[in-house]
Amino acid sequence: MKRFLLVCCVLAFCLDQLYAQKTPTVSGLIISQKTTQPLAGVTIAIKDGKAKAVSDSTGRFSIPVNSLINDVLIFSYVGFESQEIKINKRSFINIVLAEKARALDEVIVVGYGRQKKINLTGAVDNVTLSDVDDRVLTNASQILQGKVPGLTIVQNSGQPGQDAAQIRIRGVSSIENNNDPLVIIDGVQGELTDVNPNDIESMSILKDAAAASIYGNRAAAGVIIITTKTGASTFGVNYIGTVSMQQPTALPKSVNAATYARLYNEAAKSSGSTIGFTDEQIAKYDQGTDPEYMGTNWYDKYVTNAFMHNHYLGLKGGEPNKYRYSLSGGYLDQDGILVGTGSRKVNYLANVTGFLYNRKLQLNAVLSGYDANDRELFDPTPSVLQQVGNNRPVAYFKSSEGLYSYPARYLGAKELGAGITRGRNNFKYQLGVQVQPLKWITLNVNYANNTYNSDYLRYVPNYSTAAGIQDGEGTKQQSEINIQTQKSTLKTFNSTLQLQKSWKQHNFSLLGGFEAIEYTINSTNVSGSKLSSNQPVLAYADPSTIVVKPATIAERASLSVFSRFNYNYDEKYLFEANLRRDGSSRFLKGNQWGNFPSFSAGWVISKEKFMEGNRIFNLLKLRGSWGRLGNEGIQTFYAASDVLASGNNYSFGGIVVPGTATALLANRNTTWETTEQTNIGLDAGIMNRWNITANYFYKKTYDVLARVTVPLSLGTSANNPYQNIGTVENKGVELGIQYNNDPKHAFTYTVNVNLTWLKNRVVDLGKLEYIFHNDLITGYAPPSGIIRSAVGQPFGSYYGLIAEGIYQLSDFTWQNNSDPNIPYYDRQFVLNSKLPDPSGVMSKPVPGDIKFKDRDGNGMITDDDKTFIGKSQPAYVYSLGFNARYKNFELNLLAQGVLEADSYLMGAMVSPFWNLSGNLSKDMANSRWTPENPSSKYQRLYIDRNRNNIISSYYIQNAAYLRVKNLMLGYSLPPKMLAPYKIKTLKVFATVENLLTFSGFDNGFDPEKSFNRITSDFYPQVRTYAFGINVGL
């Protein structure tokens, strides 16, 4: 409110000055460095003079001066670095004001309120958003990578619409449940996908229990609080647009058809098989003239460079003490690098606030949402990618009559409209009332309704594939249609009462609140086939084929009361306590309610008398906290009931009869997971140039819920109930360092360095030694048991045999006392009897096979020789940010990476002839073991599903990487040039995402992938080259 009064005064003052204009005047435009928007209300004063002026709503000012030569102007504005400029005979001066680096009076958004950063006792990070507008971010989750210490972020996929990054705050504490942080958008729970990155005003990360415990049993994985842009007292329009070209960061390179055929024969011979290619066929592949023998590079057919364009238009304005508003819309149109994939998304946000009774009553309404439409080929993308990797290069693409072959069917069917489309849609409305009857009492009441709809359509028309190169008629493929709709609604009601009072140096604040949340989900799933017409309409399906599949209708609710008490003495000694009491409908009575307290304290040392006059520390603060958090985010709503699944239909008398079966067993004792966390932190500001934040944390999560594999003999197939069984601990050190040079220089720059060290350990799993994570493994049919969490080991470690090199010829004997004259492939190899016998895992070992370590020394390689062969979570996460500005030029660089990380990668293009027919990569072909070129590192080629699936450290790769995540070069046109067109600012920029990656990983695949993606069928990340403009009116 003060600010608005100030603005009014300033405006009046301005007008006054305007009419009094007689002496020489200097005018100009003031722009914020961060937002590139004009700054209103900046005070302009003449050094050693009387005259003062304030910039108007368009950031323009005009001030009478005494001398155009000698006078010096001082520009000052709350929260910004002041600047002194010598007029130097200019009558028009452009000023870019830089924000004060982490100003002492910076206010940070915390749970259910705001606090001055200086008074914080918890570990809260405020995310720098200055570069967001200059990047091509397709999801708000991507903002965070490389920005905040303590966060491990994996950008899993470059698939349009499915490219939300996975965020882990301070490690993984839940074994199989939700590890995603709670996301609060404008006070209510939402998803990062809901917001357009350009709409974000501020983003706070609550990392420790002191900061997060006010969110109780939803906060164990940390909290991300986002506030969106609200109105302003000045009218402004902002447009940002980019056009981009995307290409895969990494893609396997396939051998050609002739090489494949030759190597297939080589592998067949050494696998005791005579099925293969004839010399005649290979010769034809070499010639490549016969249409049947041209061969196909399937990656070339299915993967392409892709185009994207992105637009954002924002509008804001208002009148002091009456109203303010903000309206914005975004449009993203992204093609995917996998042919047939893509996404279009429209985002919108309207935020209106009205002020009544001299701002004692505020009414606020927010409408926001998005409407997205994603497309895929007609099978789920991982399945398509698996097939692209598995398609043999010897296959033909189309028949001579132009009909697509079976491996090319996705492309053929696409021409007839086949594909998966997924409409995703979110709409949120939120109404809030704030009453401030007295200055120290604030009451807030909020209601929000957040609805998500999704419409999934999978459509395969009637089409044919060529069964042979001369097959013009083809094989008919069944037409199919599947429609799934889902609607979920999250309703939140909360009210808070805050009392704030100071007596002398004693500052008190008390917050009390109530919250009720209700969530409902309702889905349907219908499919049919044999369409009478090639249209994606269910009614065209043969009525007898229409099946309504089991779908979900469920609900859950929670009730909570919470309170926060703050006290500080002179902003020097700080204390805070939080308590939240949560009840959740997911659990049975008796396990339903829980208390989540936290306590924290801080000491601002730099405010002590003995620090007075020190020139080094402008800030020195020590913090400590302890608290308890919960995680109720399990995937089932009714853990205490046996689930009797419908859809187990059978047929009697030739007609379908409905049937049911127990699909999941109950566990009546289920309750939430509890996390206790201790944090010790230090904040230092040094010589107004350096900002350093360091935290040490220790986090222990107990009653960890896991879907422990229950015996199949219980009869519920692969479905496992939740059980509170474990304890997991995380500890770590986070360091954030920021340096900025003197903002008065023409060349200004900021350097940010973040470093996180994380150590995770499973402490206890009840009576179990370990649990498997078969449920978490994604991808195409990998063998079970690769990832396990075991007591004493980090979460999700890779488990298998240790590969100890490769068997060489000298490890074997063969017929006639190893007669060298016997042709190689006729030899009956017998493994040297001194070597451990691998027949327990691998039949008939021959030279070139992987040699496994006999850990128990019993002379046999068996499953008992398996051990931990890699850890899936990186030990170090680091990043480097560099932002520089010289005159009208800007440069941003963001690099991030991980160290000490392992990754398991198997499947097509990694293991030879995957599943007996998979493709071969050039790397595999070139480095393979052969009798002529006996490698000690790489295995031979074989055609053996069993060998493909032996889990060993051979497939563990070092996943450490350093990636130049973003590089941006921008140029702002001089305002003077723009003034005639009524344009305040105009910036053009070129930006690249994922420019370079340094890693020792298999060069066909991106090292940045989630630990549970162990097969090679994941969607590659994309490198995006973009060109953009940012205009302010």
Add this chain to the structure above:
Amino acid sequence: MQRHIIIIGFIISTGLISCSKFLDRKPIDFVSPDNFSTENDITLALNGNYKALMIDRLQPICLDFMTDNGFVEYAPNGEIDFWIQAQNPNSLCTKRKWDRNYAGILRANTILKYIDGVPMDAAKKKRYTGEAFFLRAYFYTDLLEFYGDVPYRKEPEGLDKKDAPRVDKKIILEDMLRDLDSAAAWMPKTPTETGRATKGAALAIKARVLLNNRRWQEAADATKAVMDLNVYDLFNNYGTLFMPENEYNKEIIFDLPYIKNQNDNGLSSPWYTFFYSWSSYMGLANLEREYYMTNGKPIADPTSGYAPQNPFVNRDPRLGFNFTLPYTMNGYATNGSVKNYIPDQSKGVNVSSLRIRKYVDYRDNNINNNSEVNVNIMRFADVLLMRAEALAELPDWQSYKTEIIGLVNRVRQRATVMMPKVENVEGTNLTQEQLRNIIRHERRVEFAFEGTRIDDIKRWDIGATAYTDALGYRPEKLKTAQATAVYELYAFKQRSFNTNKGYLWPIPLSEMQSNTAIPQNNPGY
């Protein structure tokens, strides 16, 4: 004004707190078994129990592709692991069988536990109980046959009973035989609806279990009981025995009732796709060469008249009904004309030049996973040959000689088969060993690709001679012009019987890992 707002706010807040039912949420989209209250709940659960038979639609046919009858390499189901004798606790097939059977057992146990608490018609209750007993016994005896001793769960068990030790096969077997008797007593001779189990099904399955356990006399008695029902007889046409138009003919005792257009319900058969469209499942020459000449002589007999370069003429008609042989009919083109099978050109993974015809309805017309051909579990011919085998193994087998020969002849002389009678080729003065071989030969050629061969190999303990290299005819030598075709027999995949593993399958890895009461897998694993 402001006071009002504060008051309203707090009224809303406290109002919600007092609403304690807010947190009381019950499942909406499903019921729990302990809430069963109506007959319909039991009916649906019984339907779901039958469904367990189709959880794995590859059963039981896939079992032939682990033996010397068939071969499949390029299929994600992993039969090849078993074929090359490299099966291990992680093999998919072992998990699928275990999974299916225990799912069926839980479903049956659920019905048997809760049916008494539900008000329903007494006769119906009896029949339902009989069907649940039948299904439970079917699933348990399948487990015993493949895994030996297994965890024995007699009622639905939860987390607290997850660790269940292996129980002596004999104990479970006795219980199941008793249950099959109860089932036979409570189920009708003819089903109320096609697809349901009957008295005859219970007795015939009992006979199979007894036979597999070499309880010859009891097996013979059980087969007699089936024959005495006077419900079943052989169906005249061997070639169309399983075709949809002959569904539920008098030979069929129990089968899986597949219907058209119900792939999404898991109720259409996938075998048309595997045998015809993909042709990934191939027949082996190892089996093909077992079919006699029409004169009743084996092809190895120099006097049989077998011509190696025209190998399929004058052979037992069942050869052509089970296999799609080179240059014979192989479906229809779009214009309705008949297509012939030319191995060199054939689509799919054609290694042996012998495709499979049984269970293929060419009228499915290139539409995959949509077949309504039922998959056989038990038919009357099996009852006849089981009886022949059981009698032949009795100490006083000689006194049954005429009956045994008659049983075999009955199968041989089906109208469309009409192979010579035993007495006309093999003679009458037969030793027990000769008789045994005649019965075994007859089983093999009669039940090709019906999934029974794996039990036979085990019962006869012929692993060493059955689990040998895969034989086929080189497809590239069988070109378009039939006149130039060269039948070159070749071994395309090597294997030998793994005596360490024997006939028992490994208990699946996940069971071993999660059920701490099972310390030891079967020998060899």
